[in-house]
Amino acid sequence: MLQTKQLSYAYVKAQPMRFPDIDIPTGEHWLLLGQSGSGKTTLLHLLGGLLTAKNGEVRIGDTNLSSLTGAALDRFRGQNVGIVFQKSHFVRSLNVQENLALAQNLAGLPTDNARIAELLERLNLSHKLKSRTDQLSIGEQQRAAIARALVNQPKLILADEPTSALDDNNASEVAALLEEQAKAAGATLLVVTHDNRLQSHFSNQIHL
Amino acid sequence: MSLFRLSWKNLTNKPLTMLLTLTLFALGVGLISLLLLANKQVEEKFEKNLAGINLVIGAKGSPLQLILASMYHIDAPTGNIPLKAAKPFLNPKHPFIKTAVPLSLGDNYRGYRIVGTTPNFLDLYQAKMGQGRMYEAILESVVGAVAAKELNLKIGDTFESSHGLIEDSNLEHHGHAFKVVGILEPTGSAADLLILTAPQTIWDVHDHEGADTGEEAAAETTPIEEEAHDHKEGEAHDEHDHEGEHDHEAEAHTEEGHEDHDHEGHDHEEGHGDHAGHDHEAHDHSAPLKPITEYEDKDITSVLLQFKGNNIQTLNMQRNINENTEMQAATPAIEINRLYSMMGVGADALRWLALVIMAVSGLSIFISLFSSLRDRRYELALMRTMGASPGKLFSMVVLEGLILAVLGFVLGILLSHGAMSILAGVMKSEYRYSFSGGIFLQEEFYLLLGALFLGFVAALIPALQASKTDISKTLSEA
Known part of the structure; x- marks a missing residue:
C-alpha cells in the first residue's frame, strides 16, 4: 500500500538524506521512530507529497506520487491522505464543523454533514460542532484534527508527532483513537514520532 | 464551504481591520462620486439654461x-x-x-x-x-x-x-x-x-x-x-x-x-x-x-x-x-466657461484629495491582507495539504480584496448619494435650484470598475505570496 524505493532528499547546502525502503501493506499500523533532526518530518512530507523527492519513488496504492504534479497532486493528497500534525492548526475563521467541511470541499468532495456529525460523535466532540477551534482544549483540538484527517476516508493516515504536546493520558488516548479510527476506516496508518511512550502501542516499527 | 464564504469568513474574523479598510475605501469612492454628481448636475443646470442664447x-x-x-x-x-x-x-x-x-x-x-x-x-x-x-x-x-x-x-x-x-x-x-x-x-x-x-x-x-x-x-x-x-x-x-x-x-x-x-x-x-x-x-x-x-x-x-x-x-x-x-x-458660453475654470481649482483639489484617499485605501487593503496572511501562513499550508491548489489560495485572497472593494464601493455610493440629498436641500433653500441624490451616473459604473481594479491590484501581491506557500517549510517551522 505504502512503498518507497531508494528515497533521498537534500535541502540546499546540506548533506542528502537517504531513507530506508518502506513497504507497508494495506490496513497495517506502523510506528516510525527517530530522534529530532533524523529527517522524520522530511520523510513524512515526502510520503504525503508535500515535498518532492530528488531521487527514488513513493507509491500510495497504485499511484506513483512523482507522476502527479500541481493541482492533481493536491487533489490526490486531499482525497487519499489524511495528515495529523504535531500542533493542531485550523482555519481560525471557521468553526469545527466548517473546518471539516472545508477539508471535504478542498479535496473536491461535496459537504457531507452526516459524515461530519458521525465522526465528531465517535470522537466525542459532537457538543463542539459549532465551537470556534481556539475555544477547544488541546486534547479536543487534537481529536478534531484527527477527525479532519479522517473525514474524507483516506487510504493512508500520516501522523506527525501527534502526541508530543500531550500528557501521558492524552497521549495514549490519542494513539488509541488513531488506531481505532484507522481500523474502522480500513486505512493504513503511519505514525512518525520520537515519543517512546507510543512504542507499546505499535508492534510494527521502523527506526531511522 | 464555497470560496466566497471562506473569503467572507476570513474578512469578518477581523472586524476592526475590515471596518477601517472599508471606511477608507468608502470615503475615497464617496468623495469621487459626490464630485461627479455635483459636477454633472451643476453642468446640466448651466447647460440647460444656456437655451441657445448667444x-x-x-x-x-x-x-x-x-x-x-x-x-x-x-x-x-x-x-x-x-x-x-x-x-x-x-x-x-x-x-x-x-x-x-x-x-x-x-x-x-x-x-x-x-x-x-x-x-x-x-x-x-x-x-x-x-x-x-x-x-x-x-x-x-x-x-x-x-x-x-x-x-x-x-x-x-x-x-x-x-x-x-x-x-x-x-x-x-x-x-x-x-x-x-x-x-x-x-x-x-x-x-x-x-x-x-x-x-x-x-x-x-x-x-x-x-x-x-x-x-x-x-x-x-x-x-x-x-x-x-x-x-x-x-x-x-x-x-x-x-x-x-x-x-x-x-x-x-x-x-x-x-x-x-x-x-x-x-x-x-x-x-x-x-x-x-x-x-x-x-x-x-x-x-x-x-x-x-x-x-x-x-x-x-x-x-x-x-x-x-x-x-x-x-x-x-x-x-x-x-x-x-x-x-x-x-457671451454666455464664454462667461460660464470662465466660471467653470474659477470653480475648477477647488474641484481639482478635491479630486486630488479623493484620489489620494483612494490610493491610501488601496494600500490599506494591501496591508490588511498582507499582514493577515502572515498570521495565516500555517492555515494556508494546511489548506494545501487538504487538497487546495495554489490557484485556489490565490483566488481566495483576490476574492477577499474584491469583496472589500465592492463593499467599500457600495458604502461610498450610499455616502455620496446621501450627502447629495442633504446638499440638494441646502441648494434648494439657498439658490432655489433643485439637485437630486437619486440620480445614478454612468461614471459611477466606471468607478465600480476602478474600485474592482484597485481591490484586485491591492490583493495581487498577497495572493501571489499565498499561492506560493511552501507547504513543507511552513509546516516544519510551526
Missing part, C-alpha cells in the same frame, strides 16, 4: 454677473438700460437676430423672482403652458412649475410682489395684486423658478411708487400718444443702420440726462399712497398690452439674444455694443 445685453458691469442674473437668476442684475437703447435689438426684422427677449428684473414674491418679459421667453426654454393661458394684460402672471408648487399658487390666485430679489416683507408693493393666469410645465431650467409677467406690469408697479418720490415724475408722465408717435418715426430708419440708430439713441438718452431707475433709492413704504395723478395708466389694467417697442422712456434690465447664425457681423455687434454704448454685451 448674447446678453445689459448695463455695464461684470459680464458674469449679467449672465448669472439674466439667465440663471442667481445674482443681482448689473443695473438697468433704457428701453430706447435696446429697441434696435428688439426689432423683429433685425437681419441677424432670430429671437430677442427683453427682461425686467428686480421684484420677487416670497423669494421667487418676478421677470417682466415678452411671451417669446417661453420659446427660449421650450417651456409649454401647463394650465391656463399666457398673460395678456398688466398684472397677469404665468408661474413656473417649481415656483407654483413651492408657493402653492393656482390659476386665479392673487399675490403682491416685493421689491428686490430676496424675500423682505418691508419692501412689499402694496395695492398691486398679481393674478395667476397660467402655470408652466416643468422644463428643468430656470424657467421653473420664475414668475413671468409683462414688462409693462413691472413698470406699472414701479411707476406708481416711483412717481410719488417726485424724482422721475417728468419721465413717467409722458403721454402714451407721444410715445407711439416716436415709435413710428423710429421704424422709418433704414434697417441696416442699427448701430447708427443705436448710437443716436444712446446719445439722445444721455443728453436727456435720464438716469437709470435706481429702485433701491426709493422709499417704497411711503411711495404707494397717491395714484391720483396716474389714472391714465392705472385704469388700463385689463386693456390689451401694446408691444413694448411702442414705449419710450422705460427701462429694462437686459435682452437675451439668439442669432440666426454666428458670423462676423454678430461678433462686430458685440464689440460695437461694448465699445460704443453705455451697455455691455456678454
